[in-house]
Each structure stands twice: as structure tokens, then as C-alpha cells.
Amino acid sequence: MADKPKQQNKQEPQQSVFLKAMITGFFGGILWSGVGAVAYYFNFTELTAASFMFRSFLQTEWTGTWLAEILAILLVGLLSLLIAILYYILLKNKNGIWPGLFFGLSLWGIIFFVLRPIFPAIPxxxxxxxxxxxxxxxxxxxxxxxxxxxxxxxxREFNDAANSYSKEGGV
Incomplete structure (x- = not known):
């Protein structure tokens, strides 16, 4: 009879939760700014990531190309790392969709009302x-x-696993 592998209760380090938050931030920025580019293509919006990132500061022909849009999407992904850190610090222990919804609306308001003077190409x-x-x-x-x-x-998953691990006699 073959030996069955022993199950070990391994606790995931807190670092990996932060790293997952960073990965989520990066890919979230890429995903949703990419969706924004598609929305621009289908005339749902007048703005794209390139509008904010490049056209406000550079008055060159290439800022209207697909290359500028891809670079802007990647740049939004990088900036989204900072936003993920902010969410992790402030709201990581809030459950449900409401904190994220209000966080997203707050970002929208900050970008369109508070930071708008930084982006002169944006009406x-x-x-x-x-x-x-x-x-x-x-x-x-x-x-x-x-x-x-x-x-x-x-x-929450990390904390639930840590709590169940400590209840089972772990360190």
C-alpha cells in the first residue's frame, strides 16, 4: 500500500497577502483601463488612459496611436500598484462590495475634480x-x-486560515 502524503498545516506568510494585493492592483489597472480603451473605441467615452497619461503632457502625433494606448494601459497598471497599497492599508479588513464601490467612486471624483488641473488635455x-x-x-x-x-x-482568507491553524494547536 502506497504511503499517503501527510497533510501539513502551513500558514501562508502575511507578505504573500500583500504581494497578492500588489498583483491584484497591477492586473486590475491593466484590465479596467483596457476595458476603458474598448469603451473609447466603441464611442462610449471620450477619454482613454492615453488621454490622461500622454496627451496632457506631450503634443506629438504618436500619442493618438495604439502604441500610446498600450503604454498608457501598462502605466496605469503600475500606478494601480499604489492604489492597491492604499486600499490594503486603509480598507483591507472591510468585507463586501460596498467599500470597493465607494473607493472606486472616490477615485473617480479625485481624478475628475481634484486632479483635473494636472491634465490640461482633459476637458x-x-x-x-x-x-x-x-x-x-x-x-x-x-x-x-x-x-x-x-x-x-x-x-480574510489569510486570517481565517491563521485562526483555524492556531485553534488546531499550531504556534
């Missing part, structure tokens, strides 16, 4: 059409829920 909020308002708002909500729910889930 003011009232100059944008309602499709852009709704689409960008929804994308930020989805991004916030994606980041928030994923980070909170990983944090």
Missing part, C-alpha cells in the same frame, strides 16, 4: 458628455470593487 467635467460620465464612473466602480473585494478576500 472639464461639464464639457464631457453624459456617456463619458456614466462610462468612466462605472469603470471606476468596477475597478474599485475588483481591487477591494480581491484584497479583502485574500486578507
Amino acid at each position: 472639464s467635467f461639464l464639457e464631457l458628455n453624459s456617456d463619458t460620465w456614466v462610462t468612466s464612473g462605472c469603470l471606476f466602480i468596477l475597478y474599485g470593487v475588483f481591487i477591494g473585494y480581491s484584497i479583502s478576500y485574500e486578507y
